[in-house]
Amino acid sequence: VSPESRRVRLDLAYDGTDFAGWQVQPGVRTVQGVVSRALERVQGSGAVVLRGAGRTDAGVHARRQVADAQVATRLDDAGLMRALEGLLPADVRPIELRTVDAKFHSRFDARSKTYVYRLDRSEHGDPFLARYALHHPFAIDAGAVCRALDRLRGRHDWSAFAGSACDVEDRVRTLEEASFEESAEGVGTFTFTADGFLNHMVRNLVGTLLDVARGATSPERVEEILASRDRRRAGATAPARGLCLARVRYDRLPDPGA
Amino acid sequence: VSPESRRVRLDLAYDGTDFAGWQVQPGVRTVQGVVSRALERVQGSGAVVLRGAGRTDAGVHARRQVADAQVATRLDDAGLMRALEGLLPADVRPIELRTVDAKFHSRFDARSKTYVYRLDRSEHGDPFLARYALHHPFAIDAGAVCRALDRLRGRHDWSAFAGSACDVEDRVRTLEEASFEESAEGVGTFTFTADGFLNHMVRNLVGTLLDVARGATSPERVEEILASRDRRRAGATAPARGLCLARVRYDRLPDPGA
Numbered sequence: 001v002s003p004e005s006r007r008v009r010l011d012l013a014y015d016g017t018d019f020a021g022w023q024v025q026p027g028v029r030t031v032q033g034v035v036s037r038a039l040e041r042v043q044g045s046g047a048v049v050l051r052g053a054g055r056t057d058a059g060v061h062a063r064r065q066v067a068d069a070q071v072a073t074r075l076d077d078a079g080l081m082r083a084l085e086g087l088l089p090a091d092v093r094p095i096e097l098r099t100v101d102a103k104f105h106s107r108f109d110a111r112s113k114t115y116v117y118r119l120d121r122s123e124h125g126d127p128f129l130a131r132y133a134l135h136h137p138f139a140i141d142a143g144a145v146c147r148a149l150d151r152l153r154g155r156h157d158w159s160a161f162a163g164s165a166c167d168v169e170d171r172v173r174t175l176e177e178a179s180f181e182e183s184a185e186g187v188g189t190f191t192f193t194a195d196g197f198l199n200h201m202v203r204n205l206v207g208t209l210l211d212v213a214r215g216a217t218s219p220e221r222v223e224e225i226l227a228s229r230d231r232r233r234a235g236a237t238a239p240a241r242g243l244c245l246a247r248v249r250y251d252r253l254p255d256p257g258a
Numbered sequence: 259v260s261p262e263s264r265r266v267r268l269d270l271a272y273d274g275t276d277f278a279g280w281q282v283q284p285g286v287r288t289v290q291g292v293v294s295r296a297l298e299r300v301q302g303s304g305a306v307v308l309r310g311a312g313r314t315d316a317g318v319h320a321r322r323q324v325a326d327a328q329v330a331t332r333l334d335d336a337g338l339m340r341a342l343e344g345l346l347p348a349d350v351r352p353i354e355l356r357t358v359d360a361k362f363h364s365r366f367d368a369r370s371k372t373y374v375y376r377l378d379r380s381e382h383g384d385p386f387l388a389r390y391a392l393h394h395p396f397a398i399d400a401g402a403v404c405r406a407l408d409r410l411r412g413r414h415d416w417s418a419f420a421g422s423a424c425d426v427e428d429r430v431r432t433l434e435e436a437s438f439e440e441s442a443e444g445v446g447t448f449t450f451t452a453d454g455f456l457n458h459m460v461r462n463l464v465g466t467l468l469d470v471a472r473g474a475t476s477p478e479r480v481e482e483i484l485a486s487r488d489r490r491r492a493g494a495t496a497p498a499r500g501l502c503l504a505r506v507r508y509d510r511l512p513d514p515g516a
Contacts, residue, residue, distance in 0.1 A: 085382055090393075127273040127351050
């Protein structure tokens with residue numbers, strides 16, 4: 001007899017450098033593909049459908065992605081976690097695993113997500129940040145960047161910052177948090193929290209904000225770009241390597257089995 | 259007419275993961291090879307012999323390696339630095355370049371070097387540390403490690419901790435600094451400063467200290483191993499990826515041209 005299946009929530013961290021993004025695609029190494037195959041090996045037979053809260057692009061990292069899957073195994077949560085620790089490679093690691101309500105959906109139930117975008121502010125480029133940050137040694141007008149961020153916070157139609165691959169109809173999202181800070185160690189960090197993000201939205205925002213940082217675009221102009229809903233008016237898409245899905249928040253969920 | 263040649267000191271940082279070590283070897287990518295070729299491209303013709311203070315092994319990193327070379331170019335130091343910035347890849351970066359006394363030798367003139375060895379203390383392995391630390395989630399008896407470090411500091415014959423490839427006669431070195439600390443972020447760091455290190459010495463010390471950390475070897479036993487000068491009695495060689503050449507110190511050198 002096959003074991004009863006259950007829904008598990010799996011929190012993951014990954015270095016996205018050597019992945020062609022989250023989503024399974026034929027012939028390439030993806031996070032969803034690698035983790036699904038590990039769960040299928042544990043299950044022994046049959047496919048496992050792994051759903052992720054954020055479908056990160058190629059080269060984008062995650063400090064704490066949240067995924068869920070229906071899995072049939074006699075292993076308890078701790079045993080399944082240990083099996084994944086053994087099966088998953090060094091660049092995608094399980095952080096936490098627990099059985100959840102059968103109706104849990106990591107993407108649809110997510111209340112908000114936080115993305116960070118990192119800049120390596122060192123003069124000559126730090127080789128230990130090369131995979132995780134955009135090298136940006138140029139002067140930054142932090143005051144102008146903050147004024148632009150002030151104008152971005154809130155509920156807006158983000159069409160001007162959506163990638164061309166974005167195929168959703170409703171492009172209204174609420175940007176709850178938008179900040180920039182520079183550490184003493186020479187890392188600049190943009191942080192964005194919203195109830196949802198459009199494809200390429202953070203990278204297009206960062207590209208535009210770097211135009212503000214160097215004085216090529218004014219904070220007022222950013223507000224105009226946003227209002228225009230016209231992608232052609234925003235800045236370039238910042239490279240994937242600086243971007244990291246930091247956190248996904250959920251409302252309190254029903255206890256497993258409750 | 260060819261430009262006059264001069265000796266330059268070049269400080270470098272590198273992620274050693276994708277290099278087969280410092281030293282040029284046929285058919286593989288080495289730090290010395292990549293940087294020498296960049297200098298040769300700037301020079302236009304003729305070979306450049308780049309000397310490094312520490313001949314780091316495959317997979318070992320450097321936060322600040324010091325190298326020197328005789329280079330014939332019309333570029334001044336700032337121009338040569340900019341050329342190297344453009345020519346060198348993201349995983350080996352120039353930090354500083356300056357013309358030095360013709361007699362400067364980055365290895366022979368070094369007064370001391372500092373190596374650090376990092377442990378990833380997270381439970382499930384941090385993918386962002388996988389290239390730069392040894393995952394070691396096990397309990398560490400920090401008191402025992404500190405007592406073992408106390409017994410290692412000072413002037414000793416380090417034969418017991420020399421790698422089999424070590425071919426030097428005089429194995430007496432002075433270990434000035436030997437410490438271990440754990441950060442709030444879950445990184446354990448061994449720091450070793452000495453007037454010189456034998457091949458594999460730090461990695462063999464760390465392997466032995468991890469035996470002490472788990473109670474398999476006593477601090478007193480470490481002193482006996484050191485006194486025995488017998489490599490077979492020390493612990494395993496810790497993996498290269500945790501090791502990083504942090505700093506090289508020199509006595510005050512004569513000013514260029516002085």
